[in-house]
Amino acid sequence: SYELTQPPSVSVSPGQTASITCSGDKLRGVFVSWYQQKPGLSPLLVLFQDRKRPSGIPERFSGSSSGDTATLTISGTQAMDEADYYCQAWDSSTAPVFGGGTKLTVL
Amino acid sequence: EVQLVQSKAEVKKPGDSLRISCKASGFSFNTYWIGWVRQMPGKGLEWMGIIYPGDSETRYSPSFQGQVAISADKSVTTAYLQWSTLKASDTAMYFCATSLGDYAGHSFHIWGRGTVLIVSS
Numbered sequence: 001s002y003e004l005t006q007p008p009s010v011s012v013s014p015g016q017t018a019s020i021t022c023s024g025d026k027l028r029g030v031f032v033s034w035y036q037q038k039p040g041l042s043p044l045l046v047l048f049q050d051r052k053r054p055s056g057i058p059e060r061f062s063g064s065s066s067g068d069t070a071t072l073t074i075s076g077t078q079a080m081d082e083a084d085y086y087c088q089a090w091d092s093s094t095a096p097v098f099g100g101g102t103k104l105t106v107l
Numbered sequence: 108e109v110q111l112v113q114s115k116a117e118v119k120k121p122g123d124s125l126r127i128s129c130k131a132s133g134f135s136f137n138t139y140w141i142g143w144v145r146q147m148p149g150k151g152l153e154w155m156g157i158i159y160p161g162d163s164e165t166r167y168s169p170s171f172q173g174q175v176a177i178s179a180d181k182s183v184t185t186a187y188l189q190w191s192t193l194k195a196s197d198t199a200m201y202f203c204a205t206s207l208g209d210y211a212g213h214s215f216h217i218w219g220r221g222t223v224l225i226v227s228s
């Protein structure tokens with residue numbers, strides 16, 4: 001098993017750019033996915049394979065990965081983006097792993 | 108329509124046994140991983156384990172190995188999460204999720220709505 005580390009919280013002003021990092025020494029060569037979860041709802045996949053957006057996810061969501069760190073970036077952050085965000089990695093021989101989650105506050 | 112329908116909320120006592128379910132429809136159940144995620148009150152998401160219904164290969168996260176059992180019944184396209192002896196600390200929301208098509212092998216884009224489990228004396 002391995003661990004993924006995220007900052008517990010990130011704050012951003014409306015219209016600005018928010019960045020959430022996810023680090024882990026086993027991220028090299030493993031795709032990272034990002035999920036958004038709002039209170040009372042199931043998680044929603046917002047990025048997969050480090051940087052790809054599922055259908056219906058706004059273009060303001062983007063991702064990157066380098067070495068042992070992946071980053072979710074939200075450009076032009078809107079109030080509706082306020083949520084908890086989780087990174088996830090899954091190598092070929094184990095169960096998937098989530099990061100601890102980051103609470104994004106838009107204020 | 109691709110969907111996962113989870114069983115209803117449960118209220119149990121410590122020491123009880125329980126099996127909750129996740130009914131899949133709209134896709135080939137046998138050929139995609141399906142898994143279970145725990146979310147304790149006010150806490151983050153935790154992968155418990157995943158199962159490949161085609162051959163029943165199961166992978167557990169270390170924290171959950173020996174604590175729960177994950178299974179799947181291909182005849183009714185349903186995945187299960189089972190406890191033999193519940194504890195108060197099992198109180199949580201449990202989600203099932205699956206990984207299809209372009210997402211297979213790395214992401215989970217189909218989620219159930221969750222099953223609330225309360226374990227209290």
